[in-house]
Amino acid sequence: MPVYKDEQRKTYFFVVRVKQNDGSTKQIKRRGFKTKKEAKEAEAKALINMETSSNITFKQAAESYFEWYKARRKKSSIQVIKNILYNHLVPEFGLAKMYLITPKNIMEYQNKIINKYSPDFLMKIHTTLSAVFNFSIKFYGVKNNPARIAGNFEVEPNKRLNYWDFEEFKQFISVVDDEIYKAFFTTLYFSGARKGELLALQWSDVNFEENSIHISKTEYNREVTKPKSKTSIRYILMPGHVMKLLKQLKNEAEKKAPLKPDYRVFGSFYSSLSTSTIDRRYEKYIKASGVKRIVLHEFRHSHASYLINKNCNPLIISQRLGHKDVAETLNTYSHLYPSQQSEIVAIMDNDKLD
Template sequence: MAVYQDKARGTWYFITRIEQADGSKKQVKRRGFKTEKAALLAEAKLEVEGVAEEIVTFEFIAKEYLKWYEKRRKASSYTKISSIFNVHLIPHFGKRELRNIKQRDIIKYQDKLIDSKMAASHVKKIHTTLSAAFNFAIKNEYTKENPAALVGNVDLKETKHVNYWTLDEFKVFIASVDDDMYYALFMTLYYSGMRKGELLALTWADIDFNTNIINVDKTEYNRTVTTTKTEASRRKILMPSTVMSILKKLKLSQAAMYQQEVKLNYVVFGTIKDSVSTTTLDRRFEKYVADAGVKKIRIHDFRHSHASYLINKGTIISVIAARLGHGDVATTLNTYSHLYPTTEKEAVLDMENDFRPAQVLEFKAE
């Protein structure tokens, strides 16, 4: 028996060959022992037992978890999670044996992410993804504990910043849009608060011109239509008649272009069965923003713009939550509470007007 010292790590390891049940021999390498004696004892035990344990690396678990995840989640969610594994977790933990990843390793990795000045929300998402991979490994009997869960997520305060356009800014932007379809698209986004995927999934069957209601019950990602993000996202949005008139004009222009009646299953923003591609939409949006000279926002920020618009109109929070498709009013408040203009001082000033001076009882000292 022979063991070796890993001078770079300051630990000991051994390499041996173990005979398997079928008569073949398998080379086994074990590393990470603090002392030479510990390495010798582990090698002796392995040779006596005669069975080599399965070596499970983090990369193996990550790939198995992604296979499981892809079959059970939406494509958009899978894309985000696989990116976290491929960009962050696998490069860092990939070749490590799962059983050798300790709590101290998780803490050091958290420190590395924090030092990189990455957004707090992204650091937290990376940690929850790492923890989910360990939970998957436990359920599949590859390991017995989750060091990420034992350490806990990072205690970082997230900086909230919601980017949006005021109504005046939106008016400047929309004046630069010279295409009927895109004009209708951006008007619908601003006055509905829909997500981009929900908007692209709309068909004419979802547009009720009699009630001025748009039905939202699906979403699109990479030209694939699926159910909405959550059950609460299934909703009916009452729209202003001005926007509905613009949509009616768009439908008539499509009929003229197709030289036939526009069927209910035709997409609203696109051509017959194909919605406008996200890359084309993004490119046209950037052009119109540049032409208008307004500040840059993302298309997703139309949701924030709609929320801001409603808040400035004095709309109650439950209505805003319903229009945005939030399942919990707390989500809406947590996202947009800082947009409410009322301060404590203003609230107290309002209290001053609750009673006229003559109505306030005066107490005389005895």
């Protein structure tokens, strides 16, 4: 393409025409370049940007975004995004050109799936869709984000949490007849740790003198990785009866072979208990105890509920759970606090104005 000189201004400019997918032609004109070389370089860059923005499909953008994402995130998060991209978004938008996807298209897709999934999952689908567009704006010259314009699903997230109170946990643990599982489930309930954090626990992380466990890693699909976040790295003080179970577990393990510091607490040598085996045992104990079923992650919610009912400081609860700040704790468990409103009113009733 030729570059032209503006004789009046003594500068250079270029004019290019780019064919669009709908058959029309778009003209790009840029002025004010001091040299012919600068004008040619700007012209080339404009052509690349227009070509990229015009031709990239959603599938291509999603694949590129996923490659970027999986190089920077944990495996557990990668699986979630992979599922959303390839099982939900790519089948819907895959062959569409990015620049042709409109807010109306996004809204129509939302209407199609709004009653199929939980509010939390719907919101995750939307944030992933928006992330693909933001990524494409940054790296592929796409001009706008129709997902941002359309807005997220206007649905209430599910804030109802399932958990056991202390009596329910006692009912459950009373039927657990295997020492390692009794120690595992009890530590899970009284620590608020995530399942993967306990499966990654090594004997060097257990301090019997200070009655604490050190959470510094997690496990996913039998692979030990960094924890969820920096605040997930923490020391958790444990009650004496839990440490007693861990001590008994250690003593039994030492009868079989000398223990090394990097052996797993809940497992054998360098291997942890398999999640499938834990799930089978868990189902067995649920049926035997007759207690309502909660998922293992809800042991974490049970721990928070247990502490809230003991009137523990939210900041301490936040630190035990490894939340980034106390606001996250209060936001997650705010529904557990209204039960104490009557106690607060009773305190205020004691302070008479007359």
